[in-house]
Amino acid sequence: MRKIVPKKNVHYRGASPAFTLLETILSITIILSISSLIPLFFQCYNKTIQLSNVDKTTEWQLFLIQMRLEWTQAYNIEVEKEKLSFQVDDNRITYTKFNDLLRRQVNGKGHEPLLTKIKDWQFVKKENQLILKVVFSDSTTYSSRFPLPRTKEQP
Numbered sequence: 001m002r003k004i005v006p007k008k009n010v011h012y013r014g015a016s017p018a019f020t021l022l023e024t025i026l027s028i029t030i031i032l033s034i035s036s037l038i039p040l041f042f043q044c045y046n047k048t049i050q051l052s053n054v055d056k057t058t059e060w061q062l063f064l065i066q067m068r069l070e071w072t073q074a075y076n077i078e079v080e081k082e083k084l085s086f087q088v089d090d091n092r093i094t095y096t097k098f099n100d101l102l103r104r105q106v107n108g109k110g111h112e113p114l115l116t117k118i119k120d121w122q123f124v125k126k127e128n129q130l131i132l133k134v135v136f137s138d139s140t141t142y143s144s145r146f147p148l149p150r151t152k153e154q155p
Helices: 021-071
Strands: 075-080 083-088 091-098 101-106 109-115 118-126 129-136 141-147
Touching (some): 021 109, 021 141, 075 118, 091 109, 101 118
Antiparallel strands (some): 083 091, 091 101, 101 109, 118 129, 129 141
16 A cells, blocks of 8 residues: 655745745745834824813813803802802803803703803902803813992893
């Protein structure tokens, strides 16, 4: 009986199974190309984080715009540490903290979130100004001053 030896489908040049110089250069080129992209990924990630902070700034600016628009028509103002109430036309507007939100209510009804992720906030009435201080959950602090409207009685 003859023993059948299967042929191998592998062919080595010069009986050397090692990398050739061309394969080595190609491998190094691929590794360097991929590793050169890593700083670009970190830069994109950092830019994304910075843009997420813009959302908070935009939210703050929109809140200030709305507050100033209502504030110009306000009368019968009541200021407490964490509550602000005032009259606009025939409506009683109230700003209070609800969980981690600053919300606005009209005549004690509704739930309109104005600022989110708030840790602490307070209104302080000094001289002819109303000072608002807000601390967000990431410890970012914003403050703003509003001139107190001249006292006028209910129309």
